[in-house]
Amino acid sequence: MLVERATVQATEAGAAASWPFTLAPVRTLTSEGLNFTKPVTFLVGENGSGKSTIIEAIAEGFGLDAHGGRAGRKYGNDREKTPLGEAIGLEYTRAGSRMQTGPRSKKRGFFLRAETAFGLLNFVSGMSGYWDENLGEMSHGEGFLTVLETMFAEPGLYLMDEPEAALSFTSCLRLIALMHRLGEIGAQVICATHSPILASTPGAEIIEVGEHGMERVAWEDLELTAHWRRYMSDPDFYLRHLIGETGPA
Numbered sequence: 001m002l003v004e005r006a007t008v009q010a011t012e013a014g015a016a017a018s019w020p021f022t023l024a025p026v027r028t029l030t031s032e033g034l035n036f037t038k039p040v041t042f043l044v045g046e047n048g049s050g051k052s053t054i055i056e057a058i059a060e061g062f063g064l065d066a067h068g069g070r071a072g073r074k075y076g077n078d079r080e081k082t083p084l085g086e087a088i089g090l091e092y093t094r095a096g097s098r099m100q101t102g103p104r105s106k107k108r109g110f111f112l113r114a115e116t117a118f119g120l121l122n123f124v125s126g127m128s129g130y131w132d133e134n135l136g137e138m139s140h141g142e143g144f145l146t147v148l149e150t151m152f153a154e155p156g157l158y159l160m161d162e163p164e165a166a167l168s169f170t171s172c173l174r175l176i177a178l179m180h181r182l183g184e185i186g187a188q189v190i191c192a193t194h195s196p197i198l199a200s201t202p203g204a205e206i207i208e209v210g211e212h213g214m215e216r217v218a219w220e221d222l223e224l225t226a227h228w229r230r231y232m233s234d235p236d237f238y239l240r241h242l243i244g245e246t247g248p249a
């Protein structure tokens, strides 16, 4: 593990009583901080709850570009930090501190945003040190996993924002294995997801983000899990509210 805790400086947050400090999970971050106790952490919650805002700020706090990319490299335009990225403070483990204070080339990490993943894949495909396989001959999902498996091979901070978008069921299982392995080699993963599959990664901690702020919840007790379980066993339970009675008359 590399990052033990995230906090927000009260003075900076207090001075900014506007977005994103008004979001419930950011208020929790400001008042209580967020402890990372497991090498793999998931943020789950409804659209608009603040997952991306928090992941981006952690990326900026660690020194990863918020556009998504490898530590120490910039993709796209130089952008100012986000307001939360400016205010966030990260507390490091011994290994994390060594990485932060060492030479820039020793800083390992990657931030994979759902929206930019495809462009990023094309951009880095010709660069050495990434991977040798020809991504042009692969599907989006295959290329995505190849990149992940190649790049995510050493201790570093790996941030992902809804990586499941490109992945089939089987590919999600491969990603679970990969994230789990990363946890075991001293890396750290923080991942926003809507996928109950990814969130079931053994040994991971799940933080539910929403109007209540941030709360640790067991996989079995997640609303996400309950909805999928109910939907898979009886789609009509949901659909009849949306499109009236379904099925044979």
Ligand SMILES: Nc1ncnc2c1ncn2[C@@H]1O[C@H](COP(=O)(O)OP(=O)(O)O)[C@@H](O)[C@H]1O
Residues within 6 Å of the ligand: 019, 023, 045, 046, 047, 048, 049, 050, 051, 052, 053, 054
């Ligand atoms: N630059 C911004 N300025 C103001 N509000 C924003 C900005 N970016 C996102 N938001 C709002 O902040 C909330 C949280 O967004 P986001 O972190 O993207 O949620 P999630 O990733 O959980 O879907 C949303 O209501 C969104 O509209």
Ligand SMILES: [Mg+2]
Residues within 6 Å of the ligand: 051, 052, 053, 161, 192
């Ligand atoms: Mg998001």
